[in-house]
Amino acid sequence: MVALSEMEGEKKQIMVAIDETDASYHALIWVLDNLKETLLDTSLLIFAAVPEPNYYHYVPASFGSARLYATASPAPEVAISAQEHKKKVMLGLLDKAKSICTSHGVESETILKTGDAKLAICDAVENLEVSMLILGDEGRGRIQRALAGSVNDHCLQHAKCSVLVVKGP
Secondary structure (H helix, E strand, O other): OOHHHHHHHOOOHHHHHOOOOOOHHHHHHHHHOOHHHHHEEEEEEEEEEEEOOOOOOOEEEEEOEEEEEEEEOOOOHHHHHHHHHHHHHHHHHHHHHHHHHHHHHOOOOEEEEEEHHHHHHHHHHOOOOOEEEEEOOOOHHHHHHHHHOHHHHHHHHHHEEEEEEOOOO
């Protein structure tokens, strides 16, 4: 078996994408426990994405017995405040992940991008020339993934590197 760091003689990068789920932290800890030797010669990137602000919401509006849906736009300052709050939460998650890495004796770099997670992850993989992407699996079924969309499925199809999905505990 060839170690990731020995491939092509250049320093490789491993990226772990995290969010607020336990599955992403389980994946990070799995990497730290199982790939620690590889991480000595490899850069570990911890990635998180902040969703774009949603300025329009669809709310039900009663009209007799028929139900209509109308768009409602919050005041711009409300949307901006919500976006800033999301960014603070994600920065806190990245700090937590970095401290977990430090407690395992592994140096890491954190990256925060704004946008749809699945697209932001794939863009970062390409732009940063990541060798391996690691994602946590929440264990949702096929129907749930089809209805809600799956970051893992998208990354497995579109990321320009090897992708490892770590099953949850």
